Amino acid sequence: METIQGISKFKDASFQTAVTIGTFDGVHIGHRKILERLINNAKAAGLKSTVLTFFPHPRMVLQKDTDIKLLNTLEEKVQILEDMGLDYLIVHPFTKEFSRLSATDFVRDILVNSLRTKKIIIGYDHRFGRNRNANIQDLIAFGNTLDFQVEEIPVQEIDEVSVSSTKIRNALREGDVVTANTYLNYPYMLTGAIKKGKGLGKQFGFPTANLHLEESYKLVPKNGVYVVKSTLAQRECFGMMNIGYNPTVKGTQKSIEVNFFEFDGDLYDQKIQVQLLHRIRDEHKFDSIEDLQEQLKKDKKTSLTLISKSGDKPISL
Template identity: 65%
Template sequence: MITFENIEQFNSQEPTVVTIGTFDGVHVGHRKIINRLTASAKANNLKSTILTFFPHPRMVLQQNTDLKLITTLSEKKSILEKTGLDQLFVHPFTREFSRLSALEFVRDILVEKLNAKKVIIGYDHRFGRNRTATIKDLIEFGSLFNFEVEQISAEEIDEVSISSTKIRNALNEGDIHTANTYLGYEFMLNGTIVKGKGLGRQIEFPTANLQIEENYKLIPKNGVYVVRSSIENRTIYGMMNIGVNPTVNGTQRTIEVHFFNLEKDLYGQQFQIDLLTRLRDETRFDSLDALREQLKKDKKNALAHIEKREI
């Protein structure tokens, strides 16, 4: 897959089949559309192409939005890389871009830049300034500019929309099983390991503090999770706490991971943490000793879950 960060400097010399969308999460419903895109590309000797935008349009057009995304831009690219897609365009979304008329968008972007010979799009897709143009208009533009339009059915579009909503709701409720089922893979957090207060080491459960750069990334409900990562090509399991450390009167939300069977300086390293299941809510304990005893139980439960997964 070749990724382009701006469409303005690009003119495709090869004909393409294009779909357009945010593809947040690149979940099971999205991948059905992408599979249709790549199959159509192979059958018609076209380049399979996704046109997406960053920032998310709602972040630009709705200034007070508290929108959180399932995947960061880099995570989305990584997942799309595995789908067999030929080309990904991540065009900067601005207010100026949003004011393109439907004709300008089709003529200047789809036809002149992307050389689209086929567009696969949802039946309810709207585009152009104020999103006034419909798929009917797109079909008419297709006749004018010589490209085919294939509609994605209402059922498939509803499936995509429902999946995205259910994933966000599930993550906000700590329901990792449901989120992972709709995603088709384990929900991930990517960040850098930074120094914490060292509390974990005091109670025999040293933790690596994960700092996530992207403030728009959706962080699941506070609690204790079973997680997996890869360190030097080795799969490592552990348990992770998302929360404020109420036992020591903490106020700042942190993400702390205790890896099993790992004694290594991880500071400054980039990590992907996959969330496998949720063990419990974050709880305030009467003492550090009580917290330590609970963490021992958490580790036992986590190891039992991991053993069950690997059978």
């Protein structure tokens, strides 16, 4: 897959495309049906399968929705789409100016002249153009004039996308990563750089890597302790992660800290991706450091048991 930043960089393409348009946040099982249809249609017609998406999210620009939380960072979305076999991903900057394009300008200048679109696969409820005043019937009419086909994604599949997205977000807010991962069809991930912390975990016998997320819009699951895995130094490593405030040591700022079981290398300033597998418990304030240490030992034992049962990796207790 080739990722292209901005529609203008696609203008010189000599091939024709099959296109779908959307944010595809999460790239979950509902999205995958649409994307697989796009890819199969493109292959059958000798076209290049192309997703047109936008960043920032339109709501961030038009509604100043600073509280919006997304399932994927842009980097994560690119990574997931690449694994699906898509030909092109076009990430176009969403601005107020872009939102003011008329429906005619969008279809003629963007879809036809720039993307050389011959087929568009789009939801029955898709709206576009200035003030979102055009719908799929308008798009079909444009297609008849400008020589491209429109395939409508039926209501059942669009509803499935909406339901899946809602269930995933709700599950993550409740800490139910197993349900979220089922709808995603991959483990929910947090991607960030490892920053120096206070080093308290090391003093307790459980050194932690402090994960700093650059993207404030990324949805962080409910506070608590999770079983996780990452790829570190080109090998799979498991661990347990705490999301929260560390109340036992009077923490005041929310942090994401990972204790890897079989890795003792230096991760400072490295960018890593952590996949969430299970949630063990809520975050608690313990009466003493000793009580916290005992609980961490139990957490590790629980984590190792869950890892062994999952078949990911046989680990001895």
